[in-house]
């Protein structure tokens with residue numbers, strides 16, 4: 001019998017449903033000269049499918065206790081780094097590899113979903129696509145459209161870089177041990193036509209501020225900005241200063257940030 005003691009604190013809910021695992025693998029088209037990063041391989045449930053691609057795979061796992069389980073998948077193309085993904089110098093590791101396209105595939109530890117994705121984005125690695133298992137509610141937040149209650153600053157931030165799509169729902173019983181929440185697999189695709197923002201720091205601050213108090217409208221949340229300029233953009237598109245941030249599409253935030261950056 002497997003004596004492995006799962007650590008709840010590390011989000012160790014291992015995926016046991018082979019159909020789900022195969023569906024994750026089939027949701028990206030990878031070739032042999034590509035590179036895949038997997039965060040949190042655990043006992044290798046997903047890793048064993050990823051190495052079938054025949055390309056290089058780098059895994060980051062915080063828990064050394066899973067090493068014996070991963071041993072059997074080791075071949076020339078699999079590298080396993082035992083470290084906290086949030087602490088690794090990802091750019092420095094990846095720069096030693098030659099590859100055509102870069103992919104991230106992971107069944108994420110849910111307690112650090114957003115920090116992991118933010119780190120990947122901020123690393124400036126040119127990631128083609130990410131296929132990630134996340135908590136179902138988080139998937140809804142990441143893929144929400146303007147006007148929905150789940151639409152927030154994180155939605156705008158992530159959708160600025162990627163087109164995000166919910167691929168499929170995964171019930172909690174697909175994991176061992178079963179977590180208290182259901183999950184979903186989502187796909188991030190690098191934007192073909194990125195938004196043109198003059199000052200990204202200003203844009204990100206604007207988003208954070210616009211959504212700061214959920215019940216407040218733009219006029220109140222952005223009271224420290226030049227409201228005449230903000231209003232100019234809003235009126236042009238049928239909104240006004242009484243509109244709430246959750247109603248506004250990314251394009252409007254881009255336009256406001258670019259106008260403020262005169």
Ligand code: SAM
Nearest residue numbers: 014015040041042045061062063084085107109
């Ligand atoms: N990929 C495996 C699967 O699908 O069965 C395991 C997924 S499990 C949800 C998340 C994994 O992330 C665990 O193996 C856990 O030890 C690992 N993990 C947790 N925090 C981590 C961190 N900061 N850096 C790297 N791995 C981490």
